[in-house]
Amino acid sequence: MKKILGIGNALVDALVRVEDESMLKSLGFAKGSMTLIDAQKNKEIAQLTARIPKALASGGSAANTIHGLAKLGVSTGFIGTIGDDEFGRFYKKDMEKVGIFPFMAVSENTSTGIANAFITPDSERTFGTYLGAAVELSASDLSANHFTGYDIMHIEGYLVQNYELIETACKLAKENKLLVSLDLASFNVVEMHLDFLRRIIEQHVDIVFANEEEAKAFTGKNPDEALDEIAAICDLAVVKLGAKGSMAKYKGEKFTASSIRVNPLDTTGAGDLFASGFLWAFINKKSIHYALSAGAVLGGKVVEIMGPKMTDEMWGDAKKMIEAI
Secondary structure, three states: EEEEEEEOOOEEEEEOOOOOOOHHHHHHHOOEEEEEEEHHHHHEEEEOOOOOOOOOEEEEEHHHHHHHHHHOEEEEEEEEEEEOOOHHHHHHHHHHHOOOOOEEEEHHHHHEEEEEEOOOOOEEEEEEEEEEHHHHHOHHHHHHHOOOOEEEEEEHHHHHHHHHHHHHHHHHHHOOEEEEEEEEEHHHHHHHHHHHHEEEEEEEHOOOEEEEEHHHHHHHHHHHHHHHHHHHHOOOOEEEEEEHOEEEEEEEEEEEOOOOOOOOOOOOOHHHHHHHHHHHHHOOOHHHHHHHHHHHHHHHHOOOOOOOOHHHHHHHHHHHHHHHH
């Protein structure tokens, strides 16, 4: 059986629904973006949202994808750093209970990272992310042993603040004959680190996932042309178009798939779970069209709930939908 390893920021998602965009503006966050914040800004957010109900879930982009793969029965592992605190223990336990093998480094002095997700009435999510202990994951934490026995390494673009870490992870993956899958993560992350991302994709990455905004930030082009440009520097490019579906280019051939009908509540985890469905189908040697459709099912189902974790009942429904493709 194929095995997939994830590497990313180990973050607890704190999900808050807001009535409008005024809080985002007061915090200086661009709607739909991910903004890195310091401990002081994190405290400010905690104070602003103290009286608003929150939903907590273990998260981080790559971790969400790995969690989805585990729920689909894939053997998985995850590399990340947590704090020696209640959130850190919650995070590790949440990974283990679905069968993920966690390679978790523990920081003694820094608290577990928090991804503050603000969900506006249109279901869009905007993140103010305090990386905390997650940022302490470093190239020196990685060894060849972490990659032994795995077939794909899935890495999130949010790690791009640490170039050495990403480069080392990609080199170790390639030395151990793993395919490398990269999710571009957020349009503003792409804009800030465009040259590095382009270089790392050209040198090491086999599979690239991007949404419409990320693809435009990476290429400056519309989705169809962006797909061509990304596919020119990797083996398999995937561009997600939300309600308009998705498309991929593999070995010179283009594929498309429709989205599913949903009643959206919160888009947190949609792209991450899309990648789960796609990678599951890909390692099981399904067609690229099938992989896009499987991704659409998971990415669509998860937006109907708050947060990136579906209930067992929803997973049952999703698996039936995937089987019926």
